[in-house]
Amino acid sequence: MTQNNSKNPINDNEISGLSIYTFVTNAHYKKRKDLLLIVFDDLVNYAGLYTKSSCPSIPVQWCKKNLSQNTIKAILVNSGNANAFTGVKGHNDLIKILAPLSSRLGCQLNEIAVASTGVIGEFLNTDPIIEALSDEKVKKLSNWDDAAYAIMTTDTYPKLSFTKSSIDGHEIKIVGIAKGSGMIEPNMGTMLAFIFTDANVTKQILSILLRDITNNSFNSITVDGETSTSDTVILFSTNKANHKIVSDIETSSINYFRDDLEGLAIKLAQQIVRDGEGATKLIEIHVTGVNTKNAAMRISKSIANSPLVKTALYGEDPNWGRVISAIGKSYEKIDLEKLELFFGDHQITKNGSIIENYDESLVKKYMKNERLIITINLGSGRHEHKVWTCDLSHKYIDINTDYRS
Amino acid sequence: MTQNNSKNPINDNEISGLSIYTFVTNAHYKKRKDLLLIVFDDLVNYAGLYTKSSCPSIPVQWCKKNLSQNTIKAILVNSGNANAFTGVKGHNDLIKILAPLSSRLGCQLNEIAVASTGVIGEFLNTDPIIEALSDEKVKKLSNWDDAAYAIMTTDTYPKLSFTKSSIDGHEIKIVGIAKGSGMIEPNMGTMLAFIFTDANVTKQILSILLRDITNNSFNSITVDGETSTSDTVILFSTNKANHKIVSDIETSSINYFRDDLEGLAIKLAQQIVRDGEGATKLIEIHVTGVNTKNAAMRISKSIANSPLVKTALYGEDPNWGRVISAIGKSYEKIDLEKLELFFGDHQITKNGSIIENYDESLVKKYMKNERLIITINLGSGRHEHKVWTCDLSHKYIDINTDYRS
Numbered sequence: 001m002t003q004n005n006s007k008n009p010i011n012d013n014e015i016s017g018l019s020i021y022t023f024v025t026n027a028h029y030k031k032r033k034d035l036l037l038i039v040f041d042d043l044v045n046y047a048g049l050y051t052k053s054s055c056p057s058i059p060v061q062w063c064k065k066n067l068s069q070n071t072i073k074a075i076l077v078n079s080g081n082a083n084a085f086t087g088v089k090g091h092n093d094l095i096k097i098l099a100p101l102s103s104r105l106g107c108q109l110n111e112i113a114v115a116s117t118g119v120i121g122e123f124l125n126t127d128p129i130i131e132a133l134s135d136e137k138v139k140k141l142s143n144w145d146d147a148a149y150a151i152m153t154t155d156t157y158p159k160l161s162f163t164k165s166s167i168d169g170h171e172i173k174i175v176g177i178a179k180g181s182g183m184i185e186p187n188m189g190t191m192l193a194f195i196f197t198d199a200n201v202t203k204q205i206l207s208i209l210l211r212d213i214t215n216n217s218f219n220s221i222t223v224d225g226e227t228s229t230s231d232t233v234i235l236f237s238t239n240k241a242n243h244k245i246v247s248d249i250e251t252s253s254i255n256y257f258r259d260d261l262e263g264l265a266i267k268l269a270q271q272i273v274r275d276g277e278g279a280t281k282l283i284e285i286h287v288t289g290v291n292t293k294n295a296a297m298r299i300s301k302s303i304a305n306s307p308l309v310k311t312a313l314y315g316e317d318p319n320w321g322r323v324i325s326a327i328g329k330s331y332e333k334i335d336l337e338k339l340e341l342f343f344g345d346h347q348i349t350k351n352g353s354i355i356e357n358y359d360e361s362l363v364k365k366y367m368k369n370e371r372l373i374i375t376i377n378l379g380s381g382r383h384e385h386k387v388w389t390c391d392l393s394h395k396y397i398d399i400n401t402d403y404r405s
Numbered sequence: 406m407t408q409n410n411s412k413n414p415i416n417d418n419e420i421s422g423l424s425i426y427t428f429v430t431n432a433h434y435k436k437r438k439d440l441l442l443i444v445f446d447d448l449v450n451y452a453g454l455y456t457k458s459s460c461p462s463i464p465v466q467w468c469k470k471n472l473s474q475n476t477i478k479a480i481l482v483n484s485g486n487a488n489a490f491t492g493v494k495g496h497n498d499l500i501k502i503l504a505p506l507s508s509r510l511g512c513q514l515n516e517i518a519v520a521s522t523g524v525i526g527e528f529l530n531t532d533p534i535i536e537a538l539s540d541e542k543v544k545k546l547s548n549w550d551d552a553a554y555a556i557m558t559t560d561t562y563p564k565l566s567f568t569k570s571s572i573d574g575h576e577i578k579i580v581g582i583a584k585g586s587g588m589i590e591p592n593m594g595t596m597l598a599f600i601f602t603d604a605n606v607t608k609q610i611l612s613i614l615l616r617d618i619t620n621n622s623f624n625s626i627t628v629d630g631e632t633s634t635s636d637t638v639i640l641f642s643t644n645k646a647n648h649k650i651v652s653d654i655e656t657s658s659i660n661y662f663r664d665d666l667e668g669l670a671i672k673l674a675q676q677i678v679r680d681g682e683g684a685t686k687l688i689e690i691h692v693t694g695v696n697t698k699n700a701a702m703r704i705s706k707s708i709a710n711s712p713l714v715k716t717a718l719y720g721e722d723p724n725w726g727r728v729i730s731a732i733g734k735s736y737e738k739i740d741l742e743k744l745e746l747f748f749g750d751h752q753i754t755k756n757g758s759i760i761e762n763y764d765e766s767l768v769k770k771y772m773k774n775e776r777l778i779i780t781i782n783l784g785s786g787r788h789e790h791k792v793w794t795c796d797l798s799h800k801y802i803d804i805n806t807d808y809r810s
Contacts (some may be wrong), residue, residue, distance in 0.1 A: 120726025321525025
């Protein structure tokens with residue numbers, strides 16, 4: 001396989017030390033890019049987080065079990081088929097694909113990370129994938145736009161984000177791609193998200209950073225409360241940047257980098273929610289004044305996952321009582337008298353019931369916005385959490401009554 | 406208030422020792438029965454279970470706090486307004502209604518059980534309710550059909566069940582009414598359900614029986630995974646039957662009674678699910694071969710609450726991979742190789758993937774039924790659990806985008 005360092009078509013978000021390839025395999029979808037291969041010039045550091053599902057897909061099993069080494073040569077991602085609940089044959093199919101690829105790349109099998117999304121329970125159509133990865137086909141370098149496109153399933157647009165950061169005065173680049181639209185409530189990791197940087201940091205630093213940023217980004221979004229078999233987020237560093245290698249998490253030199261990384265992850269996460277199946281609105285649920293961070297997370301998720309809240313928001317109906325009910329089903333201890341609820345800047349409750357002179361017409365008007373912020377202050381502590389979700393519309397039903405066709 | 410023992414219109418399910426009254430108050434709905442009062446001849450034993458919501462309604466707070474006595478004179482239920490998150494005013498409104506009623510009935514305030522469902526956060530329209538309960542209006546006895554009707558909100562039909570049982574050779578009657586359609590995943594107690602019997606049993610026996618039967622009935626249904634502010638189930642016994650009073654839970658004399666009570670509760674629970682908002686199918690999820698009862702409950706609920714499973718069932722699409730995914734998001738330990746999945750009698754998986762010679766056309770045909778049974782055998786233990794749910798259709802969205810109008 002040709003290894004070259006020629007520029008990607010979009011220069012500004014080029015990450016040194018990797019090459020992008022995308023393919024139309026026709027394995028599951030017809031005539032669209034559905035396979036992504038990213039090859040690193042050298043073996044690179046990585047950190048991965050995966051679904052907590054007790055029925056994880058074969059690719060998730062593979063990554064968790066086999067990527068025990070510190071370094072990775074390539075990542076291969078297909079869309080259309082999750083290779084989940086496919087048993088021994090599913091595992092063998094994966095090896096069948098990876099064996100020729102690893103020999104071409106001159107690496108070990110377990111130096112290739114993999115991820116798949118799509119239908120669960122169906123066997124991979126391996127031959128077109130193997131064919132696509134043959135020497136003949138892998139010649140033309142691709143770009144990040146195509147990469148983001150190649151990993152889509154029911155997504156209506158590709159998710160891509162790029163940012164520049166710095167470590168010790170040296171410019172650092174970060175690029176992330178993601179996919180996800182339904183079956184979204186990541187719980188450790190997410191749908192699929194891959195973040196690439198040229199930062200020169202150790203594997204241990206990557207692991208800590210990834211865990212930190214995931215809680216406030218990919219683990220803080222929900223479309224339908226579903227955790228998939230395939231959730232995967234992997235952060236790779238090619239270590240090509242010129243600064244001195246960072247191996248101490250306490251150093252202040254990575255503060256900007258950490259913030260920029262989190263900002264990029266939040267952007268990708270929001271892109272996923274905005275593309276939630278059938279979504280017409282992006283909704284931020286901000287829960288403050290809570291005794292513990294965990295309680296704040298549980299309460300915000302309880303609201304964000306409530307189909308009754310989500311349908312009311314779709315209908316632009318300020319039925320705030322449903323938010324109260326959703327707070328209640330978190331089973332966290334709540335002092336009703338202290339609970340303050342806001343839709344946008346409009347305060348709705350005080351002292352345990354609706355405020356005097358509440359003007360519903362103003363809130364009704366606010367609800368016509370495409371981005372809505374619901375804030376709850378429980379008045380009981382100093383912790384807070386923010387999650388993003390979307391509304392629940394007819395189109396969610398349309399898409400999911402017959403997803404496979 | 407007139408207390409008489411004249412027959413209810415439907416004699417067969419008459420329970421000795423109580424009188425039923427229903428009213429059209431026009432308080433929240435217009436021109437339909439929306440208020441139910443049941444008055445007991447004597448003070449009766451009762452047992453109640455209530456929502457676990459941390460934002461419980463005023464009526465739930467009232468019952469939990471005030472019904473500490475052993476006996477009850479009456480129960481009052483209104484529909485259309487939940488009197489939830491209404492604070493001090495909500496509490497005062499309730500007292501305003503109960504004060505004249507208790508004086509008419511010659512009982513204490515805390516000898517009246519109350520329950521309300523409907524919109525959360527709006528104040529009760531008390532005057533029409535007080536007016537309805539005035540001496541003038543309470544003259545005409547009503548029947549169980551009207552009682553079941555008077556407690557409905559978005560329900561499309563009244564839920565009523567009647568059965569005969571026996572204790573020590575004496576005939577026992579049991580009547581239950583319930584309401585519930587959306588915001589249904591009871592967690593301790595349920596939507597609203599009230600069960601009346603003439604069995605001569607102690608309050609302690611009632612409490613134990615209610616807890617037993619609720620787990621396999623009202624706590625084993627789900628429409629949308631929502632726990633409401635108002636969930637309440639109360640079991641009353643008028644003690645009018647002629648057998649010797651039962652005060653020992655270990656006695657075999659109440660075995661039939663317990664079974665019949667559970668059967669009736671399951672019937673009511675199934676009626677609620679069949680009337681799930683927008684439901685077109687009643688679905689039974691049966692999880693067997695599990696190490697613990699709790700794990701079996703969590704796995705079955707995880708499937709029953711999955712919007713992706715429910716939309717696939719609505720679309721009659723045998724997308725069984727979504728069931729696997731929903732099992733996975735229970736986070737219980739699963740041996741994928743042992744997992745056997747059935748739609749009706751059709752086995753789908755074996756040894757960790759789809760069975761050989763799987764014929765999807767047969768399963769497609771099966772899915773056209775109005776009642777579907779999905780069975781999962783995890784092959785790992787002797788425990789099992791069954792839950793009932795419905796599919797998720799366009800109509801759920803229709804109903805809930807504008808529930809208040």
